[in-house]
Amino acid sequence: MTHPSFRLPLLLATLSLASCAVIDRMSGVSETKTLQATGVAAEATVLRIWDTGITVNHDPVIGMEVEVRPGEGKSWKATIPKSLISRLDVPRFQPGSVVDVRYDPHDTSRVALDMYHYR
Secondary structure (H helix, E strand, C coil), X not given: CCCHHHHHHHHHHHHHHHHHHHHHHHHCXXXXXXXXXXXXXXXXXXXXXXEEEEEECCEEEEEEEEEEECCCCCXXXXXXEEEECCHHHHHHHCCCCEEEEEEECCEEEEXXXXXXXXX
């Protein structure tokens, strides 16, 4: 049985981990982590961006429509619904910019930025 003096720190640690998981899903970080581990690297041209209305530590979460250009094969348009970017990098994500992405070779509609590396 847990000693009463350890209950509050344990509860706070559990809530902290749970809130991090929620933030990762809301910001697109969890999808990015998955694709960085298992996806195929490619370049993409930003066609359109939009503000999702979400920020994490003052950094915006944006949505993008991109044209993915794999090393081999045809290019295709994809939507990246949520990407957490640094507020200092906003100019790098304007239409016409080329960015690094990763995509799922089994479902090419799953695309994520490959610019930031998360733990």
